[in-house]
Amino acid sequence: MSPSGDERPRPLLIRDLAQVASPAGRAAPLRGAGLSEIDLIEDAYVLCEGGRLSAVGSMRDLGRLPGEVEELDGRGMSAVPGLVDCHTHACFAGDRVEEFSLRAGGATYEELHAAGGGILATVRATREAGDEGLRVALERHASWMLRAGTTTFEAKSGYGLDRDTELAQLRVIRDAGGSPTFLGAHAVPPEFGEVGTAAYIEFLIEDVLPDAARLAEAADVFLERGAFGAEEARRYLEACRDAGLGLRLHGDQFTEAGAIPLAVELGARSVDHLESTGDQGIEALAASDVVGVLLPASALLLNRPMPPARALVDAGAAIALATDFNPGSAYCESLPIVCSLACTQLRLSPAEALAACTVNAAHVLRRAERKGRLTAGHDADIVLLAAEDWRHLAYHLGGPVVQTVVQAGRVAWSSPA
Ligand code: NIG
Ligand code: FE
Numbered sequence: 001m002s003p004s005g006d007e008r009p010r011p012l013l014i015r016d017l018a019q020v021a022s023p024a025g026r027a028a029p030l031r032g033a034g035l036s037e038i039d040l041i042e043d044a045y046v047l048c049e050g051g052r053l054s055a056v057g058s059m060r061d062l063g064r065l066p067g068e069v070e071e072l073d074g075r076g077m078s079a080v081p082g083l084v085d086c087h088t089h090a091c092f093a094g095d096r097v098e099e100f101s102l103r104a105g106g107a108t109y110e111e112l113h114a115a116g117g118g119i120l121a122t123v124r125a126t127r128e129a130g131d132e133g134l135r136v137a138l139e140r141h142a143s144w145m146l147r148a149g150t151t152t153f154e155a156k157s158g159y160g161l162d163r164d165t166e167l168a169q170l171r172v173i174r175d176a177g178g179s180p181t182f183l184g185a186h187a188v189p190p191e192f193g194e195v196g197t198a199a200y201i202e203f204l205i206e207d208v209l210p211d212a213a214r215l216a217e218a219a220d221v222f223l224e225r226g227a228f229g230a231e232e233a234r235r236y237l238e239a240c241r242d243a244g245l246g247l248r249l250h251g252d253q254f255t256e257a258g259a260i261p262l263a264v265e266l267g268a269r270s271v272d273h274l275e276s277t278g279d280q281g282i283e284a285l286a287a288s289d290v291v292g293v294l295l296p297a298s299a300l301l302l303n304r305p306m307p308p309a310r311a312l313v314d315a316g317a318a319i320a321l322a323t324d325f326n327p328g329s330a331y332c333e334s335l336p337i338v339c340s341l342a343c344t345q346l347r348l349s350p351a352e353a354l355a356a357c358t359v360n361a362a363h364v365l366r367r368a369e370r371k372g373r374l375t376a377g378h379d380a381d382i383v384l385l386a387a388e389d390w391r392h393l394a395y396h397l398g399g400p401v402v403q404t405v406v407q408a409g410r411v412a413w414s415s416p417a
Pocket of ligand 2: 088
């Protein structure tokens with residue numbers, strides 16, 4: 001507290017940074033050549049006031065600041081915008097390390113799912129956890145994400161598949177400051193095995209959606225062989241849209257089952273995965289406003305083909321990168337690792353990767369006005385990297401590259417090293 005008793009935090013000045021790197025311009029989403037344009041300031045400072053960025057510039061232009069200012073020494077470091085993870089399943093209980101071992105021995109993800117394991121194993125653990133258990137689990141996972149540089153995250157329900165647990169997940173995500181997505185249509189729970197998928201969709205629409213729509217910002221569906229078909233997905237998504245939610249789809253993960261045409265027709269915010277997308281899908285996505293969310297950690301961990309990222313960008317599609325953090329297909333909360341995979345497996349440049357997990361991911365969450373850039377007026381969410389060249393974000397695979405994370409103008413995490 002300041003001597004005047006005013007509890008407003010003092011402005012924070014981060015000075016003498018080797019580089020500040022931020023996606024250029026003001027547009028969102030970025031596509032094509034726009035994804036490669038970075039505003040780079042060398043020997044730079046960033047000033048945060050009242051939770052926002054008030055100035056970003058060159059040290060030689062930094063005048064005297066009136067009043068008390070907290071200073072952070074940025075020597076030897078670079079700064080990028082706080083990372084935005086627009087696709088996670090971070091609200092889960094338990095883990096699936098046993099399944100991981102079975103997959104290492106040759107079992108496939110789809111086989112485990114069909115045998116009642118996979119997603120349904122996490123559903124059992126999540127239903128048992130209770131509200132408090134879920135809150136503790138999400139806070140733990142959110143702290144891992146923060147340490148990896150994620151200052152804004154989305155998280156989905158979809159491990160409850162009953163009214164109370166779906167709503168509990170959405171509440172816990174909202175209360176932790178995340179962007180909640182209603183993924184009731186993730187799998188059909190065992191109690192609907194007899195009556196079937198269509199009856200489960202009707203249950204979601206009638207009994208869960210009215211309350212879910214008050215908690216969530218978007219809805220999502222797993223459109224895939226063995227999960228939900230295109231017509232079931234349409235019924236669910238149309239009802240969710242009518243209830244005021246933005247639309248997302250898990251699509252083209254294992255098969256092309258109509259996710260892209262449906263997403264384009266319904267004006268969805270995104271189609272996520274795309275490991276199986278062919279030429280027609282690439283063209284259709286590029287001609288639309290739907291963002292292709294690429295999840296290379298999931299493709300890597302399931303030993304699946306990587307999504308056609310280069311072709312999507314070259315065709316003019318808007319893409320974002322996310323972790324897909326979940327206990328099954330992607331037990332990885334690190335966007336820096338995802339950026340490394342993007343530059344080595346997806347043939348994206350470091351600049352394209354940065355835009356994809358900052359401004360474009362913020363656009364998917366409808367937060368690009370305030371998140372994803374280091375621009376005066378934006379939220380003061382900043383990642384300080386332990387390297388003078390910001391491209392170490394993607395270069396240092398799995399290394400301690402995130403030095404300090406600033407959220408709303410305050411240091412939220414700093415590496416003890
Ligand atoms: O995005 N594919 C569907 N859902 C998640 C995985 C969820 C899980 O395995 O628990 C995904 O990969
Ligand atoms: Fe997912």
